[in-house]
Amino acid sequence: MKPPHRTSITDLARALNLSPSTVSRALTGHPQVSETTKARVRELAEQLHFQPNQLAAALRRGRSTTIGVLVPYITGHFFPEVVNGIAIEASQQGYNVMICQSNEDVAQEKKNIELLMNAQVEGILVSLSSTTQDFAHFDAVRQAEVGLVFFDRIVEDMAGPRTSAVVLDDYAGAYQAVTHLIGQGCRRIAHIAGPLHLNIHRNRHQGYLDALRAHGLEPDEALINRQPLGLGTGAECMRQLLQLPAPPDAVFSSNDMAAVGAMQVLKAAGRRVPDDVAVVGFSNEAFTALTEPAISSVDQRCHQMGRTAVQQLLRLLRDETPPPVVLTPELLVRASSQRQA
Amino acid sequence: MKPPHRTSITDLARALNLSPSTVSRALTGHPQVSETTKARVRELAEQLHFQPNQLAAALRRGRSTTIGVLVPYITGHFFPEVVNGIAIEASQQGYNVMICQSNEDVAQEKKNIELLMNAQVEGILVSLSSTTQDFAHFDAVRQAEVGLVFFDRIVEDMAGPRTSAVVLDDYAGAYQAVTHLIGQGCRRIAHIAGPLHLNIHRNRHQGYLDALRAHGLEPDEALINRQPLGLGTGAECMRQLLQLPAPPDAVFSSNDMAAVGAMQVLKAAGRRVPDDVAVVGFSNEAFTALTEPAISSVDQRCHQMGRTAVQQLLRLLRDETPPPVVLTPELLVRASSQRQA
DNA sequence: TTGAAAGCGCTAACAA
DNA sequence: TTGTTAGCGCTTTCAA
Numbered sequence: 042m043k044p045p046h047r048t049s050i051t052d053l054a055r056a057l058n059l060s061p062s063t064v065s066r067a068l069t070g071h072p073q074v075s076e077t078t079k080a081r082v083r084e085l086a087e088q089l090h091f092q093p094n095q096l097a098a099a100l101r102r103g104r105s106t107t108i109g110v111l112v113p114y115i116t117g118h119f120f121p122e123v124v125n126g127i128a129i130e131a132s133q134q135g136y137n138v139m140i141c142q143s144n145e146d147v148a149q150e151k152k153n154i155e156l157l158m159n160a161q162v163e164g165i166l167v168s169l170s171s172t173t174q175d176f177a178h179f180d181a182v183r184q185a186e187v188g189l190v191f192f193d194r195i196v197e198d199m200a201g202p203r204t205s206a207v208v209l210d211d212y213a214g215a216y217q218a219v220t221h222l223i224g225q226g227c228r229r230i231a232h233i234a235g236p237l238h239l240n241i242h243r244n245r246h247q248g249y250l251d252a253l254r255a256h257g258l259e260p261d262e263a264l265i266n267r268q269p270l271g272l273g274t275g276a277e278c279m280r281q282l283l284q285l286p287a288p289p290d291a292v293f294s295s296n297d298m299a300a301v302g303a304m305q306v307l308k309a310a311g312r313r314v315p316d317d318v319a320v321v322g323f324s325n326e327a328f329t330a331l332t333e334p335a336i337s338s339v340d341q342r343c344h345q346m347g348r349t350a351v352q353q354l355l356r357l358l359r360d361e362t363p364p365p366v367v368l369t370p371e372l373l374v375r376a377s378s379q380r381q382a
Numbered sequence: 383m384k385p386p387h388r389t390s391i392t393d394l395a396r397a398l399n400l401s402p403s404t405v406s407r408a409l410t411g412h413p414q415v416s417e418t419t420k421a422r423v424r425e426l427a428e429q430l431h432f433q434p435n436q437l438a439a440a441l442r443r444g445r446s447t448t449i450g451v452l453v454p455y456i457t458g459h460f461f462p463e464v465v466n467g468i469a470i471e472a473s474q475q476g477y478n479v480m481i482c483q484s485n486e487d488v489a490q491e492k493k494n495i496e497l498l499m500n501a502q503v504e505g506i507l508v509s510l511s512s513t514t515q516d517f518a519h520f521d522a523v524r525q526a527e528v529g530l531v532f533f534d535r536i537v538e539d540m541a542g543p544r545t546s547a548v549v550l551d552d553y554a555g556a557y558q559a560v561t562h563l564i565g566q567g568c569r570r571i572a573h574i575a576g577p578l579h580l581n582i583h584r585n586r587h588q589g590y591l592d593a594l595r596a597h598g599l600e601p602d603e604a605l606i607n608r609q610p611l612g613l614g615t616g617a618e619c620m621r622q623l624l625q626l627p628a629p630p631d632a633v634f635s636s637n638d639m640a641a642v643g644a645m646q647v648l649k650a651a652g653r654r655v656p657d658d659v660a661v662v663g664f665s666n667e668a669f670t671a672l673t674e675p676a677i678s679s680v681d682q683r684c685h686q687m688g689r690t691a692v693q694q695l696l697r698l699l700r701d702e703t704p705p706p707v708v709l710t711p712e713l714l715v716r717a718s719s720q721r722q723a
Numbered sequence: 724t725t726g727a728a729a730g731c732g733c734t735a736a737c738a739a
Numbered sequence: 740t741t742g743t744t745a746g747c748g749c750t751t752t753c754a755a
Contacts, residue, residue: 047526049748060726065750075724090522095500096446097748100437100731107480107501115469117668121462128456128483137501139448140481142469159436160448160478181431185388272672301672308674327458328669331613331642333649390732401742406734416740438732441747 107137109157109165126347143170164188164354188357205353206365214339214370215248227291231264235295275302297322319378334376448478450498450506467688484511505529505695529698533691546694547706555680555711556589568632572605576636616643638663661718675717
């Protein structure tokens with residue numbers, strides 16, 4: 042069995058009676074190489090389907106042109122969209138992308154960070170696993186002169202060399218959503234808030250509170266629920282709300298799944314959405330457009346977030362120190378919160 | 383500014399008064415190294431946070447332990463789920479994953495294949511772009527002794543060295559779905575089939591026809607629609623079906639989006655689902671569980687497909703010649719097709 | 724404008 | 740059990 046020989050620069054050099062260095066230079070378009078030589082080299086390379094060995098080049102240069110991405114998981118709506126943005130921007134900038142998932146597990150997160158470091162990536166884009174409390178594994182990254190950009194789920198107080206972040210302005214999104222509901226005439230707006238130890242939920246909750254107060258409405262603790270967010274809990278929560286002496290005339294949910302659950306209960310109870318109770322969710326999941334009525338939701342600019350994360354990383358690699366980027370979300374008004382004029 | 387020196391095997395060797403080879407062997411658990419030396423090496427490696435340079439190792443070994451994945455896009459439901467399966471299996475088998483998307487464009491597909499080859503991947507898992515007609519760019523892959531596994535969207539007649547495939551048995555999925563509808567008492571079953579030039583749609587269509595005939599029902603051309611599948615076309619198609627002299631008592635749609643469209647029209651027209659008209663979709667998209675009623679659908683075993691693709695690749699790399707794998711889909715019966723007993 | 728030589732960090736014969 | 744040596748394929752001084 043003959044060795045699986047892929048054509049190398051040395052091969053080209055031999056065939057053309059040139060030195061490897063010249064061939065290498067010709068291929069990378071070095072200005073000091075004569076046009077004729079360049080032409081000869083390129084022609085042969087083309088003809089033999091020559092593919093340069095990135096590994097060798099990277100080893101020699103000390104630059105891999107690869108960036109690592111570490112997300113809690115790659116399914117659902119949000120992360121695939123962000124990763125899509127990352128992939129597109131990275132490819133435009135001439136970088137490859139290596140993707141890992143932590144499955145919301147710190148141990149795997151740690152392992153994956155090592156893996157990416159071993160692969161000699163030039164930078165890492167991370168969205169933290171929900172179980173991450175200790176951040177020591179990221180120190181190693183920065184010591185190794187590898188860029189680090191957190192997105193969406195970030196380490197709050199992690200200013201540091203070669204580190205930046207991209208987040209969504211959850212506060213503004215919630216504020217927009219609630220302001221919109223008030224504009225539709227709603228006065229008792231419930232909030233399915235999610236567990237407040239997560240910063241995204243905390244910020245959305247604050248946006249909710251501030252929007253109410255800014256319009257002269259006093260938040261009512263009875264209208265606020267802090268259960269984990271899911272279809273079932275959204276439904277359960279709505280049932281409780283309907284039994285209040287003064288039930289709400291709107292619901293702002295911190296995620297879309299819970300909003301669906303709430304809406305199903307409303308419909309089953311014979312309440313009209315949006316006329317009796319208006320509903321707004323958060324994340325702009327694909328299914329929000331498919332329920333009946335379609336659910337208004339806050340779009341998280343996933344794609345933009347991915348692109349921005351890559352851009353931040355490239356700035357870090359140029360030794361700039363870009364401040365964290367905060368993206369402004371966009372409220373998409375659909376039937377669930379649009380009352381007749 | 384001091385050079386960004388990451389600890390190397392040579393460093394460890396110097397510090398321990400050993401040769402690099404011994405250190406290397408100790409690190410990889412070579413049996414011929416004394417336990418004491420191993421312990422010393424490991425301890426120092428730990429202490430200095432030593433991370434081996436994969437690039438160098440891969441170059442030397444001629445094996446990158448990286449596999450490439452090329453999909454039309456990484457958003458939506460199907461591909462992220464498959465990629466998830468790939469990532470998990472690959473990681474378990476000690477491989478890294480490099481992901482590219484073709485955006486349904488042959489040119490990008492070609493470019494990405496080259497990119498992956500340059501990165502010296504050991505194998506590539508591909509789902510074809512819908513515009514791919516010419517397959518020359520894949521010949522190069524196999525000539526380079528790189529494994530090639532097609533999944534979902536495959537090259538039909540591409541038997542070849544170091545090549546395999548994983549697909550879903552679309553025919554069986556459709557057959558199951560239609561048989562189920564017949565079992566629910568449906569007799570005039572419409573089919574939103576999608577354009578039949580795509581093999582997946584063709585196979586599902588055939589499954590539909592055969593299931594009908596197997597139960598003594600003659601297919602009615604008036605009940606079959608071949609428009610591209612979307613929310614709008616599903617709705618449009620349903621409107622037409624309702625105007626037939628003998629409208630259908632069930633709809634089997636080749637995808638879930640069109641099923642939602644059809645169901646919205648049914649509800650708007652005051653038909654009860656499933657009692658007047660039962661509905662079954664295909665793909666088990668997340669939103670099928672969220673509509674009202676929830677839509678029965680055929681699950682495509684995305685996760686399994688990803689894992690299997692990796693397994694097939696590893697077999698190819700062991701010089702086996704595994705036959706293509708055909709996965710059997712699973713019908714998930716939900717409210718949209720479940721009539722009272 | 725081109726070539727010679729060295730070396731990125733690692734591993735694997737072969738030797739001792 | 741450990742060390743010596745060579746080289747994976749590429750880039751990059753330095754010299755011609």
